[in-house]
Amino acid sequence: MARYILIVTLMAGLVTSCGFKRHKYDNPITKDTKQPDKVLYDRAIGDIEHSRFEVARITLNTLINTYDQSEFLAKAKLAVADSWYREGGAAGLAQAEAEYKDFILFYPTMEEAAESQQKICMIHYRQMEKSDRDSSQAIRAEDECRQLVVQFPNSQFVPETQQLLRNIQEALADGEYKVGYFYFKRGDNPAAVNRLSHVVEQYPLYSKADEALWEMGQGYSKLGPRFRKQEGDAYARIVKDYPLSDYADDAKKKLKEMELPIPEADTAALARMKWEQENRQKPGMISRGTGFLRRGPDVTSAARSGDPAMTNMRPSVPPSVPQPGGTGTGFSGDVTATTVSGPSALDTKPDARANPPEEAKADASGTQPAQTTANDQNKGKKKKKEKKPKQPASSQPAANQPAGSGQP
Numbered sequence: 001m002a003r004y005i006l007i008v009t010l011m012a013g014l015v016t017s018c019g020f021k022r023h024k025y026d027n028p029i030t031k032d033t034k035q036p037d038k039v040l041y042d043r044a045i046g047d048i049e050h051s052r053f054e055v056a057r058i059t060l061n062t063l064i065n066t067y068d069q070s071e072f073l074a075k076a077k078l079a080v081a082d083s084w085y086r087e088g089g090a091a092g093l094a095q096a097e098a099e100y101k102d103f104i105l106f107y108p109t110m111e112e113a114a115e116s117q118q119k120i121c122m123i124h125y126r127q128m129e130k131s132d133r134d135s136s137q138a139i140r141a142e143d144e145c146r147q148l149v150v151q152f153p154n155s156q157f158v159p160e161t162q163q164l165l166r167n168i169q170e171a172l173a174d175g176e177y178k179v180g181y182f183y184f185k186r187g188d189n190p191a192a193v194n195r196l197s198h199v200v201e202q203y204p205l206y207s208k209a210d211e212a213l214w215e216m217g218q219g220y221s222k223l224g225p226r227f228r229k230q231e232g233d234a235y236a237r238i239v240k241d242y243p244l245s246d247y248a249d250d251a252k253k254k255l256k257e258m259e260l261p262i263p264e265a266d267t268a269a270l271a272r273m274k275w276e277q278e279n280r281q282k283p284g285m286i287s288r289g290t291g292f293l294r295r296g297p298d299v300t301s302a303a304r305s306g307d308p309a310m311t312n313m314r315p316s317v318p319p320s321v322p323q324p325g326g327t328g329t330g331f332s333g334d335v336t337a338t339t340v341s342g343p344s345a346l347d348t349k350p351d352a353r354a355n356p357p358e359e360a361k362a363d364a365s366g367t368q369p370a371q372t373t374a375n376d377q378n379k380g381k382k383k384k385k386e387k388k389p390k391q392p393a394s395s396q397p398a399a400n401q402p403a404g405s406g407q408p
Contacts, residue, residue, distance in 0.1 A: 037063055037070040044079060053083045074107050078116065085119055093123045114155035117148040125164055131174035131297045138297075142168045146310055162308055166205060169309060170302035173203035177212055184215050190320035193219040193230075200237070202313050205303040210245035213238045217254065220319075227319060232260045240266050244273040272305055279304055 040063040047056035060076045060083075067073070081099030084092045100116040107113055124141035145165045149158055180195030196216040200209050217234035220227040235251040235258075242248065243265035255262050283291075283300045291298060 037067040037072050040067075041072045041076060041079070044076070048079065048083050048086065051086070053087045056083050074103075074110060074112070077103050077106070078112055081116065081119070085123070093127070097123050114148060114152035114157050117144065117152065118155075118157040118161060121145040121148060121161060121164060125168065126296070128168070128171060128296045130295070131171045132178055135172060135175055138168055138171050142172065149310070163304070165308035166304070166306070167299040167302045169203050170206060170299050171297035173199050173206035174208070174297070176203075177206070177208055180212065181215065184219055189219040189222045190318040192216075193223070194316055194318040198313070198316060201316075202309060204241070205306045205308065207301040207303070210238050210242040210247050213242070214247040214251065217251070223319060228258065230319070232258055236260070236263050239263055241269045242273065243270050244277070275305060276303060 040059055044056040044059040044063070047053070047059065057080055060080050063070065063076050064073060070076075077099070081096050081103060084096035084099060087096075097120050100120050103116050104113045121141055121144040124137050124144060127137040128141060129135070129137065142165065145161045145168065148155070148161045149165070152158070176195055176199045180192050180199060183189075183192035183195060186192075193216050196212045196219070199206060199212045200216070203209070206212070213234045217231045217238075220231035220234065232255060235254045238245055238247050238251040239255070240263040245251075252262050281300055283298070
């Protein structure tokens with residue numbers, strides 16, 4: 001009997017995993033009519049729920065092309081995108097993103113527009129690599145999630161998307177931190193502090209931001225006494241913004257040794273760190289054991305509160321690179337381009353190409369321009385054969401001298 005129950009359970013699991021289970025569609029139409037466009041839409045939704053995506057798209061395209069004034073036209077366009085999203089795969093997700101963007105373009109005021117943007121964010125979020133690998137999908141996911149928060153601030157998907165942003169930025173910050181830590185262990189302190197400073201400035205909610213600040217202070221200390229202020233600022237920020245950190249006591253000792261003031265802990269930062277410690281989700285034993293099998297990054301240590309970064313900061317210059325002085329004469333502003341509306345020098349001044357230099361000199365002196373190159377060469381040969389006669393010391397001009405007096 002136990003063997004029979006086990007076989008039945010295994011068969012049920014096999015049938016469920018093979019895709020025969022019906023997945024209910026997320027955007028149903030509750031009207032029950034016999035209109036032909038409604039019949040086509042219901043038939044397509046049934047095909048999507050049973051994973052017959054190609055058949056569903058053919059039916060939906062028939063509805064769109066035949067009933068262009070139908071009340072189900074927007075729903076049909078969204079269902080086409082959902083069919084590609086459910087089908088999955090690299091090609092299917094790329095086509096789904098294009099369809100969702102078209103839906104947002106044509107129907108930006110519908111409630112489903114925010115849902116479409118959230119699906120675009122999830123398309124890239126699910127394709128993210130681990131933090132020490134390619135970050136292109138994570139960057140795309142960050143951009144699309146920010147777009148939802150900015151374009152649809154009152155949507156019901158904003159809280160969920162903000163948490164996705166925290167997860168994404170945890171993965172991006174972890175990738176930057178690992179590069180900075182590599183430079184720190186290697187002894188390349190300028191590159192290390194440059195990377196670590198970008199991490200703590202761009203992603204203050206990163207779970208290892210306090211550790212990055214500590215290593216940044218250590219790196220500045222190895223660069224010499226002229227970076228004493230930057231070192232003190234790194235330690236002071238640990239004490240102020242991360243008061244419950246394991247490095248807070250060591251940072252206070254460092255500030256005391258450097259004879260710098262020790263700041264008070266920020267109350268808001270203290271409350272946030274207490275809440276994070278009480279509500280942080282710890283990965284289970286199975287999750288830790290199978291982590292190397294997952295494609296995506298581990299975001300279990302990501303923050304659960306706080307506003308994610310909504311702008312990207314420009315990369316900073318390593319501290320070993322000399323900075324131009326404030327009194328220099330060099331250009332230090334930004335280059336801008338503007339459209340010329342009035343007359344310019346090109347319109348008011350003559351073109352220099354229309355008046356070459358040789359012709360201009362000839363016109364100014366009133367003489368004819370020089371002859372061709374061949375005549376100049378012939379003249380040069382004749383001058384070599386002839387010797388110039390010596391001029392007598394007289395007041396007569398050279399034209400009155402005998403012509404053949406200088407011939408041999």
